Every structure is written in structure tokens, then in C-alpha cells.
Amino acid sequence: METAYVIEARDRGSTITPPPDDTVGRAQQGDPEAFEQLYHEHLGHIYALCLRMVRDEGRAEELTQEVFVRVWQKLGTFRGQSQFKTWLHRVAVNVVLKHLRTQRRLAAREADEELANFAAAVRRAMPDTRMDLERALATLPPGAREVLVLHDIEGYRYREIAELMGTAEGTVKSQLHRARRIMREALER
Amino acid sequence: MMKHITETQLNDYADGYLDEGEVLEVTRHLEACEDCRDSLGRLQDLVKDLGALPKSGSAGQDLWAGIATRTVDRGRVLRLDRTRRSWRRISFSLPQVAAAAVLAAVITGGAVWMATRGAGSQVDAPLVAIDASPGFVALTAETALYDSLVADLTRVLDQQHEQMDPETVRIIKENLQIIDMAIEDIRSALVEDPADGFLNAYLARAMRRKVEVLRHASSLASRI
Numbered sequence: 095m096e097t098a099y100v101i102e103a104r105d106r107g108s109t110i111t112p113p114p115d116d117t118v119g120r121a122q123q124g125d126p127e128a129f130e131q132l133y134h135e136h137l138g139h140i141y142a143l144c145l146r147m148v149r150d151e152g153r154a155e156e157l158t159q160e161v162f163v164r165v166w167q168k169l170g171t172f173r174g175q176s177q178f179k180t181w182l183h184r185v186a187v188n189v190v191l192k193h194l195r196t197q198r199r200l201a202a203r204e205a206d207e208e209l210a211n212f213a214a215a216v217r218r219a220m221p222d223t224r225m226d227l228e229r230a231l232a233t234l235p236p237g238a239r240e241v242l243v244l245h246d247i248e249g250y251r252y253r254e255i256a257e258l259m260g261t262a263e264g265t266v267k268s269q270l271h272r273a274r275r276i277m278r279e280a281l282e283r
Numbered sequence: 284m285m286k287h288i289t290e291t292q293l294n295d296y297a298d299g300y301l302d303e304g305e306v307l308e309v310t311r312h313l314e315a316c317e318d319c320r321d322s323l324g325r326l327q328d329l330v331k332d333l334g335a336l337p338k339s340g341s342a343g344q345d346l347w348a349g350i351a352t353r354t355v356d357r358g359r360v361l362r363l364d365r366t367r368r369s370w371r372r373i374s375f376s377l378p379q380v381a382a383a384a385v386l387a388a389v390i391t392g393g394a395v396w397m398a399t400r401g402a403g404s405q406v407d408a409p410l411v412a413i414d415a416s417p418g419f420v421a422l423t424a425e426t427a428l429y430d431s432l433v434a435d436l437t438r439v440l441d442q443q444h445e446q447m448d449p450e451t452v453r454i455i456k457e458n459l460q461i462i463d464m465a466i467e468d469i470r471s472a473l474v475e476d477p478a479d480g481f482l483n484a485y486l487a488r489a490m491r492r493k494v495e496v497l498r499h500a501s502s503l504a505s506r507i
Contacts, residue, residue, distance in 0.1 A: 126355030133347055139337030145340060152503045153344055156451050159349045166354035193450065219340030227352055243372045246333040252300075278329055 118178045122169045131168075133162055140186050146243050147190045149208055149232050157193055161186045171221065187258050188243065209233065218252060218263065221250035230280040238273035243271050288319045297326050323480055348495040351464050356492070424507035429490055445503035455500045462493045 097241045117135075120128035140161050165185055172181050190218040209232055234242060240259070244250040245266075252270075256263045288296070288309055295301045296309045313320050443453050468484045 124355075129355055130347060130351070133350060138341065139345070141346075142340035143341045149450075151343060152451060153448060155344070156344055156454050158342060158348050159353075160454065162350045164348075166350075187495065196450070215343075216340075218343060220337040221333070223337050224332065227336060231333075242333070246330055246482060247336055247338070249334075267291070267294075271290055274294065274326065274329060274377045277333075278325060280323075281329070 100141070102277075118169075118172070121166075122172065129166060131164075132178075136182055139179075140182070143191055143243070143248065144188055144216060145219055146228075146231065146247070147194065147240060148230070149212040151218075153193075154215070157190055160193075161189045166191055180199065182209065183248070184258070187248075187250075191259060192235065193248075203239065226281060227277075230277045231233050233280060234276055238269045241266055241269040242273035246274075255271075288322075293319070293323055293326060297330060298324060344499070348492055349458055349499065352458055352465075352489075352492045356465060356489070360487065361365065367418065368414060428496075433493060433497065436494065436501055439501045441505060443501075447504055452501060455496065458496045459493065462489055465489045468494070 117128045117131050117204065121132055141154060141158045143159040144161070147150065148157060149156055161182075165182055168185060172178065209229075212232050213229060214224065216223060217225065231239060231242065241255055244255050244258070245252070250258075252263045252266050255266045259266065292301070292305070296306065301309065304415055313323060440455075466489045467488065469489060473483070473486065
């Protein structure tokens with residue numbers, strides 16, 4: 095399978111061959127191996143983000159796939175002004191937030207089951223994480239959880255989160271403070 | 284002394300969102316108020332702990348198959364269709380044999396998975412394990428077995444898809460449609476040149492993708 099691409103790349107001539115270390119550039123030119131390399135480099139981070147945001151292993155896997163499909167489709171729009179990792183992460187956050195917006199609220203019983211499954215999935219995905227924090231994080235109400243993950247774990251600022259979520263900075267701020275208060279109460283209980 | 288620091292001020296102070304004047308005011312209060320110092324300490328500990336959580340995790344399985352089907356493989360098939368005539372001078376005897384072996388491995392792996400799943404096992408072994416010394420396999424016969432395996436997996440999925448998340452079902456269906464389109468394209472191209480080794484290899488790979496997607500979907504359904 096890989097041979098096919100190599101032959102084709104040779105036929106297309108050296109003028110289109112980017113520097114060998116420019117994985118993003120090669121992926122932008124349609125190199126499947128370069129894109130697969132990007133996938134392997136960033137899979138862990140994107141999967142962890144999806145898992146924490148949606149709290150469901152299966153949905154996190156599907157969303158991770160969706161993120162990379164979206165990245166492939168949008169690679170042409172990446173101009174290199176920001177780091178690729180930052181750009182990719184933003185695409186991922188957009189995919190996850192869009193998914194969450196379309197999700198219906200879960201019934202309480204389903205939510206309990208979801209939490210048990212989430213704890214098991216987190217333990218498998220990140221064995222060295224702090225489970226008390228992950229559990230408290232998972233019990234946060236929708237909205238507050240997304241803001242906390244993006245601000246305190248992923249390092250986004252209020253303005254960026256507000257932009258991504260299509261909401262006011264003041265709302266993001268109050269969601270974050272509320273989330274931290276609930277977290278502290280849960281951890282000190 | 285000013286009254287206790289509000290939750291907003293405390294958070295903004297910890298996050299560095301306050302301007303210089305506000306920082307001075309809060310700092311002065313903190314020096315004199317043990318309660319607020321304690322609250323700030325606990326808040327800072329929480330923020331520090333959250334920031335130290337792992338940023339990366341291992342997915343339960345390799346997700347590349349589903350991604351490749353919807354991205355790079357589509358491009359490959361299209362490129363292949365446009366340019367395959369220029370490749371005809373290359374000898375394909377080995378790729379043909381390998382393609383047949385891949386398909387045989389897919390069918391064997393899928394059948395084993397179906398059998399173990401039916402027995403209630405949680406076995407989730409890799410689907411494809413290509414033999415290092417592949418012998419020639421009759422593709423026609425293998426294709427019939429493959430069709431039967433796909434039919435079995437599809438039936439499992441059909442029986443359980445209503446309990447699954449609608450968004451997940453949509454994505455799975457989209458994946459399967461794309462793979463079916465790819466398989467259809469390759470088969471059409473093979474009508475013109477049945478001996479084309481690359482096309483045979485692509486066909487085997489697309490079939491493998493379909494089985495992987497179906498198996499993954501059935502795994503998701505079985506977790507519900």
C-alpha cells in the first residue's frame with residue numbers, strides 16, 4: 095500500500111517534495127504517511143481532551159476520529175501563523191463543543207452509569223492520573239466542566255473560551271469559579 | 284481592613300487577571316486575613332493539581348483505520364483510478380499474493396472474533412495478523428467468505444443500533460458508506476484490469492477497513 099504512494103510521489107517530481115522534517119507541510123500536500131504520523135503524535139492529547147469533555151470512552155473515540163477527519167479536510171487552511179498543535183487543539187475543541195451542544199441531557203440513571211464507565215476509561219487511558227480529581231471533574235454540571243477543562247487543564251484564557259463556546263467572557267468566568275467551588279467542596283467532603 | 288475577598292476577586296487574583304491596583308488591595312487584605320489566605324491556598328492547590336493532570340491518554344484501540352477510510356484512503360483511491368494505467372508495466376505478482384493473504388487474514392480474524400464474541404468472550408485481539416509467508420489464496424472464494432462475515436457483523440449491528448448514541452450510529456454509517464463507495468470504485472476498475480496488483484491490494488485493504496469498522500461498531504454496541 096505504501097509503495098503505491100512512493101511511486102506516485104516519484105512520478106510527480108521533486109518540485110513538490112517538501113523538506114523531510116516538515117510533517118505538516120507534507121500532510122498538507124496529501125502525503126498519507128505524514129498525516130498518519132501527525133495522528134500518532136497528537137492522538138493521546140486529543141483523546142484525553144475528548145474523554146474528559148464527554149466522559150464516555152466510545153464517544154471519545156468517535157470524536158477523536160471526527161477531529162482528525164476534520165483536520166484532514168481543513169489542513170489547507172492552516173497557514174502556520176500558530177503552532178500546528180495549537181491549531182489542531184482548537185479544531186478538536188470546536189468538534190467536541192459542537193457535539194456537546196447537540197447532546198440531550200442524560201437521565202440521572204444514565205449519568206451514574208456513565209460516571210462508572212468514565213472512571214474505568216480514565217484509569218485505562220491515564221493510569222497515573224489523580225482519580226479523586228477526575229471523579230470530581232466528571233460530576234461537574236455541563237458548561238462548568240468544559241470551561242474548567244479548557245482553562246485549568248488545557249490553559250486557555252477567558253477570551254479564547256468565550257470565543258470557542260460562543261458566549262460572553264463574564265459567563266465563562268462565573269462558570270469557572272462555580273466549577274472550582276464545586277470541585278473544592280467535592281474534594282474536601 | 285476591607286471586608287473579605289469575594290470569590291471572583293480570589294479567583295482573578297489566583298489567575299493573574301487583576302490589575303496592579305487590585306492586586307495591591309487584595310495582597311494587603313491577605314496579609315491581615317487568615318481566612319482569605321486559607322481560601323486562596325486551597326484554591327491555588329486545586330488549580331495547581333488540575334494543571335498537573337496528564338494531558339495525554341491512550342485510546343483503548345487504534346483509531347487510525349476509521350480515520351484513514353475517511354481521509355487518506357479516499358485520496359489514494361481517486362489518485363489510483365486516475366493514474367493506474369501508467370503503473371501497468373510494473374510486475375504485481377507478489378502484491379497480488381499479499382492482497383489475497385490480507386483478505387484471508389481478515390476473514391479468519393473476523394470469524395474468530397465473531398465466534399469468541401458469540402461465546403460471550405471479551406477477547407479483542409488484533410483483527411489482521413498477516414502471515415510472513417503468504418501462500419496463494421483463491422480471491423473469489425475468500426470474497427464469498429468475506430461477504431458472509433460482513434453480513435453477520437452487519438446483522439449484529441442492526442440488532443443493537445437503536446440502543447446506541449445516534450451521533451455514533453451516524454458516524455459509523457457514514458464510514459461504511461465511504462468504504463462501500465471505495466470498494467465499488469476499486470471493483471469497477473478491476474473489471475478493466477483484474478490482474479492489477481495495486482488495485483487488488485487496495486480492495487483487500489478497503490475490505491479490511493469495513494470489517495474493522497463493523498467490528499468496532501459491534502464492540503461499542505456490546506458495551507451498552
